[in-house]
Amino acid sequence: MSKVGILGAGTWGIALSRMLANTGHTVTVWSALPDEVKQLDQTRQQKNLPGMTIPASITFTSDLPAACTDQALLLLAVPSVYVRSTVKQAAPFIPAGQLIVDVAKGLEPDTMLTMTQVIADELSQLHAPKMRLVALSGPTHAEEVALDLPTTIVAAADDEEAAKQAQDIFTSSFMRVYTNPDRYGVELCGALKNIIALAAGISDGLGYGDNAKAALITRGMTEIKRLGTKLGAHAATFDGLAGIGDLIVTGTSTHSRNHNCGLLIGQGMSPAAAKKQIGMVVEGINAIPGALELAAKANVSMPIVETVDQVINHGLDPKEAVQQLLNRKKKAEF
Amino acid sequence: MSKVGILGAGTWGIALSRMLANTGHTVTVWSALPDEVKQLDQTRQQKNLPGMTIPASITFTSDLPAACTDQALLLLAVPSVYVRSTVKQAAPFIPAGQLIVDVAKGLEPDTMLTMTQVIADELSQLHAPKMRLVALSGPTHAEEVALDLPTTIVAAADDEEAAKQAQDIFTSSFMRVYTNPDRYGVELCGALKNIIALAAGISDGLGYGDNAKAALITRGMTEIKRLGTKLGAHAATFDGLAGIGDLIVTGTSTHSRNHNCGLLIGQGMSPAAAKKQIGMVVEGINAIPGALELAAKANVSMPIVETVDQVINHGLDPKEAVQQLLNRKKKAEF
Incomplete structure (x- = not known):
């Protein structure tokens, strides 16, 4: 011992x-x-x-x-x-x-x-x-x-x-x-997953279902992995317990501050008011600038993170945001 | 049109x-x-x-x-x-x-x-x-x-x-x-994910929480991926919408027959009685023999699938099964 x-x-x-x-x-x-x-x-x-x-x-x-x-x-x-x-x-x-x-x-x-x-x-x-x-x-x-x-x-x-x-x-x-x-990959997952949890909360707040939430969690981790591997992390980390595993718990839990802040925003509250109502640090909101900076540096596309940024920091209507994500150019999964 | x-x-x-x-x-x-x-x-x-x-x-x-x-x-x-x-x-x-x-x-x-x-x-x-x-x-x-x-x-x-x-x-x-x-990989995910959904239901039935369920979903897809890639499928399929995405929806949903059958078994009902109470096809149970046969053919270890088989077909107590999974030899994530 x-x-x-x-x-x-x-x-x-x-x-x-x-x-x-x-x-x-x-x-x-x-x-x-x-x-x-x-x-x-x-x-x-x-x-x-x-x-x-x-x-x-x-x-x-x-x-x-x-x-x-x-x-x-x-x-x-x-x-x-x-x-x-x-x-x-x-x-x-x-x-x-x-x-x-x-x-x-x-x-x-x-x-x-x-x-x-x-x-x-x-x-x-x-x-x-x-x-x-x-x-x-x-x-x-x-x-x-x-x-x-x-x-x-x-x-x-x-x-x-x-x-x-x-x-x-x-x-x-x-x-x-x-x-x-892969210490760096594990920590990147921990820092960035809350942005996707915020997105999952917004989806729930809009009244969308399990299909939409599973899509945000899956495609959200795909874009975190795209960034992380470009920065030298190991792909398997993002498919593992500290990656998708932690995001499943955070994105589907009603105990998560990030999820609950998103929920209020999806229900129509302004991001500022939602932050105030949660009353504690909403890590997902704080992580957005860093994620965008890393994505720009690595020249990686992160459509879900970018859309959450638009909703939180630039007044985009959440319903409109979902339409933008759905209507992007048709593409292959990988 | x-x-x-x-x-x-x-x-x-x-x-x-x-x-x-x-x-x-x-x-x-x-x-x-x-x-x-x-x-x-x-x-x-x-x-x-x-x-x-x-x-x-x-x-x-x-x-x-x-x-x-x-x-x-x-x-x-x-x-x-x-x-x-x-x-x-x-x-x-x-x-x-x-x-x-x-x-x-x-x-x-x-x-x-x-x-x-x-x-x-x-x-x-x-x-x-x-x-x-x-x-x-x-x-x-x-x-x-x-x-x-x-x-x-x-x-x-x-x-x-x-x-x-x-x-x-x-x-x-x-x-x-x-x-x-990757048509084959996508179909393999669809066929095998229900076994993991059954395991997630058993975990819920035992009164375990989100940590255990996220672990079963993450590690469950890891072993399906290990099998699938050995059989020629593409790794990214298993991390995608038809892989982990579908498993998230199936494993966390109370509408899934597989999850609900597992729930009854975790609560103490015999597998035979649980199957009878669900009353419809429980795909996860039917998929077990095929999964084990493919795993043997490909010489791949699938500890969660094997444990579910022990519970469903060989009388292993669900609580004992969880202890067996937790107490396996310490290992690396990948």
Whole structure:
């Protein structure tokens, strides 16, 4: 059994910390907020995971050096917007060669870096070339992992040994972990799938059915794959658990913020009002500029992403948008 | 506009006939049952498509030669078990070089032939090598096409001109048709996806969640693709609308007989009792022997299909089956 440090105490960090502790690992969870640490430690409950009890064996702390020291694995589970600042703060306490697993998904604005690329960027001056970075991603509602429901996930790393070590640690009685050599492809899927989930929500909001939604999910992943492979990622990643698998869960779930924001827009609400009503970050909207920039750079056509951009940012009527997609020039599937 | 003959008056044949007639094509629908012809002609309703009115312009007939003569396109829309006998009966009236589109899905027991291969087999003595055969397949609930809801579909043929002609005729204001050069791959997906839909239903019946279902759908299509590419089909077909797209619709729909049969089994009913309660053909169960035979022939591992076979035909407890799948040797995703 291993020692694991977890940075971040949101739903996903806590659901994974509970699973790891129940598997027998020694788990320390860090949060930047002392009040959150106190509340989690005392109540052993996470407010967004009702009914789940946090094992007594988990240590909560707001002491960052303590959380980073002497761990077999360090799990980054803070929201994507805090990844750079958290790693910057933690870097002095992270040993060279530390196995680091990231579960945050997103592209950093301006740099277009994925989350493990941001981590590498922050650590590079201290530790290069000894970094062992893994992206952990797949079709994984935290709420289901918190209930021990069967789940699969991908541990992706350029370094096969790092991926296998993460596979060993995250394998549990209900979680099956596959290794994958394509960290960049896995992270690209995680960052871009929310745009397609937004499109699926808009389709539902317009009153369209399963045929339209399956078409958007399938053709949406086709265009993400077209972009990703042009950027050097592996085609099979996009057909796998972190690609189409994660998009199926996100695009068909009524728990997804991206799907629900799209739903409101499809029902006639303005994008600005829908964003306001959701009240939290809608990753799909934030990912649009990055996707378009990468597509332009790679000279790849992404008709669904471009149409979502027109609806969200340029006032195109959703019904008209669907007609535009349907009436494009007749073509071959591949 | 074109003349189209449709053999078969089930939900899918009627939903397509209505769309084609509304697009301006001249449509004749044949049924083997004179009573059905009379009822459809008089009521302009199909009992399983409530609320849909059949256009007055459609001609219904039980005269097979009339339905097959002088058509730009002949659509085979009979259940898969009737494809061979229908084509045998119609063959003398089908002109050489006739464009034939099939929508029935399945593998013929014993021969392992797909439906267009069965058609080719029946017509070969009369017409070879002048056959123009297209498989039309995708994520397409008939109920949604009957309501003009946006839908995508694939027209697959070895002969590109045949695929394009079908594309032209089936394109409508709400249906987008992609051509595909891999007829065999498209038909293999249609025949085998129902086994995975059965597995998804079993998972739901056990009370498992979206994570498990997305994993079964993703990994299920991975093993169908592994088999199909070994048998000469194109990998991209399995990642496309007739592959993962159709499986998403079938595996997540509560309208699918295969999903519902699995659901009952997951809830504890015996496979025999579940089959009896569904009361209609459960294609996923019928497809298992063919899938296993092809997998053995191609020397390909299909763990999900093999596990479904154990549950359906050899008394394995569904919960135990899930544990077996989760506890397989750790591996790489691809």
